Amino acid sequence: MKFTLAWMEWTVPTAIFCSTIIAIVIAMTIWQTVSPSLERRGFLPIPTTPGDRLFIGILTSVYIFFAWIGLTQFSPWILLGIVVCWVLVVMIWG
Amino acid sequence: MEKWPNNRAWLLVLPVFVIVAFSAIIPLMTVINYSVQDIFGPNQAIFVGFEWFREMLADKRLHDALWRQFLFSGLVLVIEMPLGILIALAMPKKGWGVSLCLVTIALPLLIPWNTIGTIWIIFTRPDIGLFGAGMNSLLGIPFDHTARPLDAWITVMLMEVWHWTPLVALLAYAGLRAIPEAYYQAARIDGASAWSTFLYIQLPKMRGVLTIAFLLRFMDSFLIYAEPFVLTGGGPGNSTTFLSLYLVKIALLQFDLGPGGAFSLIYFVIVLLFSFIFYQALERIGKGDKV
Numbered sequence: 001m002k003f004t005l006a007w008m009e010w011t012v013p014t015a016i017f018c019s020t021i022i023a024i025v026i027a028m029t030i031w032q033t034v035s036p037s038l039e040r041r042g043f044l045p046i047p048t049t050p051g052d053r054l055f056i057g058i059l060t061s062v063y064i065f066f067a068w069i070g071l072t073q074f075s076p077w078i079l080l081g082i083v084v085c086w087v088l089v090v091m092i093w094g
Numbered sequence: 095m096e097k098w099p100n101n102r103a104w105l106l107v108l109p110v111f112v113i114v115a116f117s118a119i120i121p122l123m124t125v126i127n128y129s130v131q132d133i134f135g136p137n138q139a140i141f142v143g144f145e146w147f148r149e150m151l152a153d154k155r156l157h158d159a160l161w162r163q164f165l166f167s168g169l170v171l172v173i174e175m176p177l178g179i180l181i182a183l184a185m186p187k188k189g190w191g192v193s194l195c196l197v198t199i200a201l202p203l204l205i206p207w208n209t210i211g212t213i214w215i216i217f218t219r220p221d222i223g224l225f226g227a228g229m230n231s232l233l234g235i236p237f238d239h240t241a242r243p244l245d246a247w248i249t250v251m252l253m254e255v256w257h258w259t260p261l262v263a264l265l266a267y268a269g270l271r272a273i274p275e276a277y278y279q280a281a282r283i284d285g286a287s288a289w290s291t292f293l294y295i296q297l298p299k300m301r302g303v304l305t306i307a308f309l310l311r312f313m314d315s316f317l318i319y320a321e322p323f324v325l326t327g328g329g330p331g332n333s334t335t336f337l338s339l340y341l342v343k344i345a346l347l348q349f350d351l352g353p354g355g356a357f358s359l360i361y362f363v364i365v366l367l368f369s370f371i372f373y374q375a376l377e378r379i380g381k382g383d384k385v
Contacts, residue, residue, distance in 0.1 A: 006137055007136070008120075008123065009124070009128060009131060009133065011131065011141055013130065014130060017126065018126065033102055033104075033105070046378070055370075059367060062363045063363070063367070065147075066151060066360065069148050070151035076143075
């Protein structure tokens, strides 16, 4: 029997999406292993570590995506820009 | 000064991570792939972009199932948490009664989920079931969970409470047993009432186990499938069609893998968000206690 990944039905966009997420998680892991960060307060209502902020940033981005797709007809590329900015804002000032 | 956490310790969870990668992350990536394609069969898929998300987010039946699911999980938490704590408080603290109570209470947890559905079908049948026939013939209250939505809800709730309250009770009991006797002695010296002992000693000390119980009960009840599938099949009508029942209908019965994938991802992030919020809230309450 030959081992294949055909059943996963990969496409180029989803491959880029998944590898970006995995790359971010690996980069965060290396960064926090080399120099661990302390919890701190930003504009979010709870004290967070960079890992918490990344999680909150990505999770809220998914809801922004749902609102964008569900309520508007605008291009997803604008959404991508908004989401990247939002995650950066949460990471830096959150 | 706060101590710097040593994040290298996280590398110790690497073996678990590898297992989770196979059991959860690869399937999740597959679902992401399916959610943007129209799948006709092996190697026959057309890229459709976010079309399925658009369709699923606007689906009225998904909205109905979601509100039904929130109502169900809300009722589960409101009933099971206090009931479980009450049972734990009422259980004996030493002697042979402890083992007897623990085994008796744990029995529903040992039964396979499909079997639980079957047990409750027979138990609540309006013609021959002990509960159903009893309601109809002895008490004269009309009861038929196959025909009346309210009766179906009552039956599913009763089954759920019977099945899972023992878990809350066992966790709460473990938390209670871990409280040192000195706390109770101090409370007696101060002349504390049973209620203040519960409020200021037992409840805060049980916070850890109750957090776990709360999260487990929320997630499990939000993902409930086997028992209502066997008991009501989502009916009568769609009155007990919870999210997972509707998802399985789309993905496996109609074999719409694309919309099913989009639905799964929506479902997944809802569970993720609520678990995160509950966990943070319960952690905050805990930190407040120490100040």
